[in-house]
Amino acid sequence: MRAVHFGAGNIGRGFVGLLLHEGGYELTFSDVSSTLVDAINGVKQYTVHEVGDGGTDTVVTGFRAINSAEHPDQVIEAVAGAHVVTTAVGPTILKFVAPLIVSGLALRDPSSPPLQIMACENAINATDLLREDMKTVAGNTWDALEGRAVFANAAVDRIVPAQPEGAGVDVTVEPFFEWAIERPPFGDVPPNIPGAHFVDDLAPYIERKLFTVNTGHATTAYFGAQAGVEKISDALADPAIAAKVDAVLEETSALLVDKHGLDPQTQAEYRATILRRFRNAALPDTVWRVGRQPLRKLSRHERFVGPAAEAADRGLGVDALLGAMGAALVFDDAEDPQAVELQRRIREEDAADFTGSVTGLDPAHPLFARVQDIVEARQAELA
Ligand SMILES: NC(=O)c1ccc[n+]([C@@H]2O[C@H](COP(=O)([O-])OP(=O)(O)OC[C@H]3O[C@@H](n4cnc5c(N)ncnc54)[C@H](O)[C@@H]3O)[C@@H](O)[C@H]2O)c1
Ligand SMILES: O=P(O)(O)OC[C@@H](O)[C@@H](O)[C@H](O)[C@H](O)CO
Structure with missing residues (x-):
């Protein structure tokens, strides 16, 4: 074979x-x-x-x-x-x-x-x-x-x-x-x-994986990078970052339970396993690798906008996911072409244009205005 x-x-x-x-x-x-x-x-x-x-x-x-x-x-x-x-x-x-x-x-x-x-x-x-x-x-x-x-x-x-x-x-x-x-x-x-x-x-499996493992991982990376931490395990050792990751995973878990009928207890155990994996200090994993290609990660069907759009459609909470997207907007790595492009575009583009083209959200979608607010807040910090 x-x-x-x-x-x-x-x-x-x-x-x-x-x-x-x-x-x-x-x-x-x-x-x-x-x-x-x-x-x-x-x-x-x-x-x-x-x-x-x-x-x-x-x-x-x-x-x-x-x-x-x-x-x-x-x-x-x-x-x-x-x-x-x-x-x-x-x-x-x-x-x-x-x-x-x-x-x-x-x-x-x-x-x-x-x-x-x-x-x-x-x-x-x-x-x-x-x-x-x-x-x-x-x-x-x-x-x-x-x-x-x-x-x-x-x-x-x-x-x-x-x-x-x-x-x-x-x-x-x-x-x-x-x-x-x-x-x-x-x-x-x-x-x-x-x-x-x-x-x-496969739908429940790939969404559970992408919206739990990868959403939690990217959240750890973006808040970690913002805090000046290099290693993923070190980022999660910071209680403030760990609390933000927990909050994001509560939101995506609520969506996964609602959408796919997952057992809440089983999903809580899945989450706990994932956090233990991220905390593996023997693994030399960095915020730069895990945060790589932030434009891809902020796109329509990816780990942030994908679950947040569906959660918003169902009337579920998205505050923590929006906070993580805000941290992604700060991600800056001179060796990552997408991070460089993100940093250039957020400085040059109108907030609504940036929000639409990066997230792929329709301006009429309930999430659009909330993401645009975050983009505007970041642009105000940069001004
Ligand atoms: N590393 C992980 O933890 C992990 C886990 C699950 C899934 N993934 C996914 O697996 C994929 C690869 O991730 P990775 O971490 O191994 O990245 P990587 O950068 O280590 O590997 C990608 C490889 O693809 C090669 N490549 C680029 N263009 C190519 C082409 N045209 N033809 C053949 N090879 C080409 C690169 O040279 C590189 O060796 C990504 O989609 C990633 O999301 C990664
Ligand atoms: O590979 P990416 O860039 O989509 O995401 C970075 C990491 O979150 C990812 O590679 C994880 O390590 C992996 O998905 C774990 O199964």
Whole structure:
């Protein structure tokens, strides 16, 4: 069994690649970083180090890497002969990997079992986004190619921090992991991924993950950065920040309970587990990684505006979420192009234009005016 995984970065090596290896797949990583590709091809094995309570080391073998910028034909050939394709490149990069997968499908033997495709990104229905990108690329060949693949959305959860200089191909991760995958697209033959959880309806899982883990994480990062703290675990050690994160998670939990009928006690336990994970001091995770790409994080279906808009529609509280969005507006990292753009735009744009284009909210939506107030408050501080 063969798998091609796009994006050999933190989660690619520290989680998706690891589980595919454990499922018996021979693994081809595809990445655009020549340093990373050379490093992967320079070793026969790498170690995934779990740090924190109960952490163990696992050795991954049976992989190679291809630089898709230099050797797209090799990637296309690997896709054509693969059983599984996964991605962990970031939601904004899916459109760049789509052409390679489409070309791989075109080369694929039509009598082969359908290629099983899963985008493992922090986004609602990321695989559907990839499929749409592929459809656009394929144009009028899509009808012929579509049947050569099946597409399943997925929710992946494991904190994998940026790796320290000199770590090589090894990856430091937290012990916890969860991978929920839509089952129906696979019919009777789901991929063999030990530890993955196949579900009939992914919506409650991906929303619970994105609006609890990622909303809480980003809130910790933005308030932490504002307080001048570097590490996520240190940010949560500040009682004032911890209280703000708790308040945000109370709001998203109320929405999730209301919308998906989750058991409030189970959701409270899920929250507590997540906060314990964030507090893992052995994990060298920073506010800069977790806060990265603030414009993406402030967009319409993401971890702040997504739950806040739905909570406002249902008459539920959103004050804490608005407070966290206010902290996101302050996030400034010279090495993060989106943070730089955010800081430029909030200084230059009219508050209503900024609110509309960053959040994607309709001006008639009840949340719009409240976000605009926060934008105006930040602009007043900057004036
Ligand atoms: N790190 C985590 O804790 C974590 C957990 C769950 C989900 N995720 C999600 O996984 C995705 C990747 O996150 P990450 O933390 O591993 O980031 P990362 O930056 O460590 O890895 C991304 C990799 O993608 C590569 N890449 C960029 N453009 C590419 C292209 N066109 N083709 C192939 N590879 C390309 C980069 O070179 C990099 O190696 C994101 O969507 C993220 O939200 C991350
Ligand atoms: O990857 P992002 O930028 O969407 O979000 C940053 C972190 O919150 C995220 O990577 C978490 O570590 C991960 O989602 C945990 O499963």
